[in-house]
Amino acid sequence: MANRIETERLTCRYGEVVAVEDVTLSLEAKAVxxxxxxxxxxxxTFLRALNRMHEVVPGASVQGRVLLDDEDIYHxxxxxxxxxxxxxxxxxxxxxxxxxxxxxxxVAGLRLTGVRRRAELEEAAERSLRAAHLWEEVSGRLKKPxxxxxxxxxxRLCIARAIAVEPQVLLMDEPCxxxxxxxxxxxxxxxxxxKDRYTIVIVTHNMQQAARVSDTTGFFTVxxxxxxxxxxxxxxxxxxxxxxxxxRTEAYITGRFG
Amino acid sequence: xTGPVASGLRAAPGWRExxxxxxxxxxxxxxxxxxxxxxxxxxLVLGYTVYRGASHLSAAFxxxxxxxxxxxSAGGGIYHAIxxxxxxxxxSSLISVxxxxxxxxxxxxxxxxxxxxxxxFFVDVMTGIPSIVAGLFVYAFLVLGLHRGYSxxxxxxxxxxxxxxxxxxxSEDMLNLVPDALRExxxxxxxxxxxxxxxxxxxxxxxxxxxxVMLAVARVTGETAPLLLTSFDNTFINNNPFxxxxxxxxxxxxxxxxxxxxxxxxxxxxxxLTLIVLVIALYAGARILARRSAxxxx
Numbered sequence: 240m241a242n243r244i245e246t247e248r249l250t251c252r253y254g255e256v257v258a259v260e261d262v263t264l265s266l267e268a269k270a271v272x273x274x275x276x277x278x279x280x281x282x283x284t285f286l287r288a289l290n291r292m293h294e295v296v297p298g299a300s301v302q303g304r305v306l307l308d309d310e311d312i313y314h315x316x317x318x319x320x321x322x323x324x325x326x327x328x329x330x331x332x333x334x335x336x337x338x339x340x341x342x343x344x345x346v347a348g349l350r351l352t353g354v355r356r357r358a359e360l361e362e363a364a365e366r367s368l369r370a371a372h373l374w375e376e377v378s379g380r381l382k383k384p385x386x387x388x389x390x391x392x393x394x395r396l397c398i399a400r401a402i403a404v405e406p407q408v409l410l411m412d413e414p415c416x417x418x419x420x421x422x423x424x425x426x427x428x429x430x431x432x433x434k435d436r437y438t439i440v441i442v443t444h445n446m447q448q449a450a451r452v453s454d455t456t457g458f459f460t461v462x463x464x465x466x467x468x469x470x471x472x473x474x475x476x477x478x479x480x481x482x483x484x485x486x487r488t489e490a491y492i493t494g495r496f497g
Numbered sequence: 498x499t500g501p502v503a504s505g506l507r508a509a510p511g512w513r514e515x516x517x518x519x520x521x522x523x524x525x526x527x528x529x530x531x532x533x534x535x536x537x538x539x540x541l542v543l544g545y546t547v548y549r550g551a552s553h554l555s556a557a558f559x560x561x562x563x564x565x566x567x568x569x570s571a572g573g574g575i576y577h578a579i580x581x582x583x584x585x586x587x588x589s590s591l592i593s594v595x596x597x598x599x600x601x602x603x604x605x606x607x608x609x610x611x612x613x614x615x616x617x618f619f620v621d622v623m624t625g626i627p628s629i630v631a632g633l634f635v636y637a638f639l640v641l642g643l644h645r646g647y648s649x650x651x652x653x654x655x656x657x658x659x660x661x662x663x664x665x666x667x668s669e670d671m672l673n674l675v676p677d678a679l680r681e682x683x684x685x686x687x688x689x690x691x692x693x694x695x696x697x698x699x700x701x702x703x704x705x706x707x708x709x710v711m712l713a714v715a716r717v718t719g720e721t722a723p724l725l726l727t728s729f730d731n732t733f734i735n736n737n738p739f740x741x742x743x744x745x746x747x748x749x750x751x752x753x754x755x756x757x758x759x760x761x762x763x764x765x766x767x768x769x770l771t772l773i774v775l776v777i778a779l780y781a782g783a784r785i786l787a788r789r790s791a792x793x794x795x
Contacts (some may be wrong), residue, residue, distance in 0.1 A: 295684055297609060324687030334678040338700040348686030351696050397682070404686055 242308060242407040242438045243268040244289060244326075249303035250467075251284045251293055258284040260467035262303075264457060271430060271439045273449035273476065276459035277491070281468025282442045285459070286410050289440065290326035291319040307408070324352070327406035331413040333393035335385035335400070342381035344396055348404035363403050371399035372429050391422020398429065402437070409433065411441040415448065427452050446492055450480050458488045543773065550770030553763045559771070563732040563744075568753070568761040575768045577734040581649055581743035582775070585728060586718050588653035588738060589660050594710055597664025604665070605672040606694050623662035631658040632723030640727060649738030652728030652745065656717045663716055667709030671702045704787040711783030715776045721747035746772040 244266040251259045259281025266272045274282040287293040288301050291312060305312045312322045335344045343350070345364040354360060364381070368374040373395040377388070385396055394414060401409060411430075415423040430439060430452045443449050449456050457473035472485045483489045510518070561574030600620075604613050635655040639645050675698050683693040699706075729742035730752055746768055753765035 290685065292681065292685055295681060320684075320687045320689050322687075323685055328685035330678065330682065330685075332678060334676070334682040336679060336682070336697055336701070338697075338703075347683070347696075348688065351683070351686070351688045351692045400682075400686065 244408060244438065244440075245306040246285075246289075247304040247306070249285070249288060249301065249305060251281065251288050252300045252302070253284075253296065254298040256465075257467035259288075259459070260469055262470045264470060264473050266438060266440055267455060268438050269434060269436070270454040271434050271441060271452055272455045272457065272473075273453035274440065274442045274457045274459060275444075275446060275449050275491075276468070276471075277461065278444075279464070279468065280459040280461040282457075282459045283412050284468075285470075286412055286440060286442050287328075289410055290328055290408075291322045292328060294319070320352075324348075324404055325406055326408040326410060327401035327404065329394070329398050329401050329409065329411045329414045332417050333390055333397050335388070335393050335396050337384070337386050339385060340382050341377050341385050341388070341396060344385045345399050345403055347400055352404070367399040367403035368396075370402055370429075370433070371395045372425060372432075373399055389422070391418050391425060394418060394422065394426060395429065398426070402433070406437070408438040408440070411439065413442050413444060416444060423448070446480075450476060456480070458483070458485075458491060460487060460491065546766060546770050546773060549763075550766035550768075553767040554770060558764075558767055562734045564734070566732075568756045569758040571760040571763075573764065575746065575749055575764070575771060577731060578744040578746045578749040578768065579771070580734060580736060581652075581728065581731070581738075581745040582718065582747070582772075584736075584738045585649050585653045585656060585724070585743065585745060586714060588650060589656035589717060590710075590714050592653070592657040593661040593664050593713070597661050597713070598668055598706070598710075600665045601668035601672055602694060604669050606690070606698065620662045620665050623658070624666065626658070627722075628655075628659055628720055629722040629726075631655045632726040634658065635723070636726035647727065647729035647742040648740055649728050649735070649743035652724045652743065653738065655723035655727045656720055659720060659723065660713050660717045663713040664710060667713060668706055671705030671709050672698065674705060675701045708783045708787045711779055711786070715779040715783075718776050718779065719747055719772060721745075721751050724748050725751070746775070 246262055246264055249259075249262045250257060262285055274286065276282050284293060289305060293299050293301055301313060307322075307325065311317070312326075336347060339347060342364050345367055346354075346360045349360060349363055354363075365374060365378075368377065373392060376392060377383075377396075385393065388396060394417075398409075398414075415426050418426065427448065430441065433439060434454075441449075441452065453476045455473060456476040456479040458471045458479065459468050460471050461468040472479070472483060472488055474484070479488060480492055483492065558574040559579070560576050561572075562577035563573040563575075564577075566573035600616070604616060608616070632655045635651050635658070639651050639654060640647060645651065679697055679701060680693055683697045684690070688696075724745050725748060728745060728748070730748050731742045731744045735741050735743045750765045750768045750772065753761045753768065756762065
C-alpha cells in the first residue's frame with residue numbers, strides 16, 4: 240500500500256459557514272507534508288476532514304472527495320470508524336484519557352475495538368511507546384495514571400496511542416503548540432523517525448517547524464473574517480521557503496502578512 | 498555609591514490605596530455577614546432539633562413501632578417509619594436512577610435536533626411540579642384509578658416523579674463536564690460511539706454522577722406531601738411496600754407533631770433528628786465516594 244491521499248475540490252462547512260473551499264491537492268506517501276497559514280485559514284478543518292473527524296462537530300458537512308489510495312473515504316459504504324483506524328490523529332492539546340493508566344492509554348485504541356489478548360496488548364504497548372520515544376521514561380510505571388506525566392510526555396503518549404492501532408497515515412494538528420521547546424524537539428525527532436513508516440500531515444503555526452520537519456509544504460490563507468480559507472500553493476518545502484511561486488506565500492513566510 | 502534609591506514601596510499609602518483597603522475590608526465584612534446569614538438558619542434548625550430530639554432518641558425508639566401505643570403515652574418508636582422511608586426511597590431510586598441516567602446519556606451523547614430540546618424542556622417543567630401534585634397524580638391514577646389502595650409502592654412512584662428530573666439534570670451537567678477533546682481522542686482511534694460512551698465518558702464522569710444521584714436520593718428522602726396521599730401512614734410495621742399503607746419518617750413527624758400530647762411531640766423531634774442524620778449520612782456518603790474515585794484518577 241502506498242497510502243497517498245488526494246483531495247478533489249474539497250469544501251468543508253460548519254452549518255452555512257464555509258470554512259475551507261475547493262481544495263485539490265495530493266499528499267505524498269511516506270513523506271511529511273506541512274500545512275501552514277494564518278489563524279482561521281481552515282487548515283485544521285481541512286486536516287480533520289481527511290479522517291472524517293470534521294463531521295463529529297454538529298452541523299459540519301463536507302463536499303468533494305478524499306481519496307486514500309484511489310478509494311473515496313466519503314463513499315456511503317465506508318464506515319467512518321474504519322477510516323479513523325487507518326488514518327490516525329494527534330491533537331493540539333495532549334488529551335490522554337484521565338481515568339486510564341499509561342498502559343491502558345497506549346492500548347486504548349486496540350482494547351476498545353475488541354483486542355482482548357493480554358500478550359498482544361503488551362507487545363503493542365511496548366512497540367508503540369518505543370516508537371513514540373517514551374518507553375525508557377515510563378516502562379517502570381505503566382500502571383500509573385497518565386495524568387501524572389508532563390505535557391510533553393502526555394503528547395508522546397497520545398502519539399503512541401495513535402500509532403498503536405497501526406494506522407497508515409498520521410494527521411497532526413499543531414502537536415507542539417502547547418509544549419515547551421525540549422518536548423517540541425523530541426516530537427520533531429519522532430516525526431522524522433516515523434516518516435519511514437507513515438504518511439504524515441502536520442498542521443503548524445511555526446514556520447521553522449514546517450521547514451525543519453516537512454518534505455512538502457502547503458500554504459492556506461483567508462481573505463478576511465467570514466471568508467472561506469483556500470489553498471494558495473503546495474510544493475517542495477525548500478521551494479516554498481526560498482522561492483515560492485505565489486507572492487502571497489512569500490509575503491506570509493517573510494512575515495509581511497498574517 | 499550614593500544611598501539606596503527610594504523605590505516608593507515603603508512610602509506612606511496615598512488616598513487611592515487607603516480607599517482600596519477600606520473597600521476591600523468593607524466587602525470582606527459584607528461577604529462574611531452574608532455567609533453567616535446563610536448558615537445561621539441551618540445551624541439553628543440543626544441545633545434546636547438536636548436539643549429537642551436527642552434526649553428521646555434511644556435504641557428502643559429505633560427498634561420499636563407505634564403498635565398499641567396511644568399518642569398520649571410515652572414509649573413506642575419509629576422502626577416502622579424507617580422501614581417505610583428506606584423501602585420507598587430505594588424503590589423510587591430503582592425506577593428513576595436508571596431511567597434518569599439513560600435519559601441524560603441520550604441528551605448529552607446521542608440526541609440532536611428538536612427531540613432532545615423538547616425533552617429538556619419537559620424535564621425543566623417536571624422539576625417545577627409541586628410535590629403534592631405528584632402525590633395527587635399517583636393517588637388518582639394508582640390508588641383510586643386502579644383500585645390498588647395505599648401502599649409504599651404508590652409512595653415510591655410519587656417520589657420517582659420528583660426524583661427523575663433531578664437525576665436527569667444533575668447527570669446531564671456532569672456528562673457535559675467531560676471535555677469533548679476526550680470524545681474526539683476516542684473517535685480518532687476508530688472507537689465507535691457506544692464504546693466511547695461506555696469506556697471513556699462514563700468512567701470520566703463517574704464521581705460526579707455518583708454525587709448527583711446521591712443528592713437526588715437525599716432530596717426525596719424528606720418528602721412528605723406526596724406520601725400523605727399515596728403511602729398514607731401506619732402505626733404497625735409493614736415490611737411489604739406493595740400492599741397496605743406504610744409509614745415514613747416525614748409523615749410520622751407530620752402526624753406526631755400535630756398531636757396535643759407532649760410524648761407525641763417529643764417523638765416527632767426524635768424522628769426529625771433521625772431523618773436529618775439519615776440525609777446527612779447520604780450526603781456525606783456521596784462526598785466520600787466522589788473523593789475516592791477522584792483520588793483513584795490521580
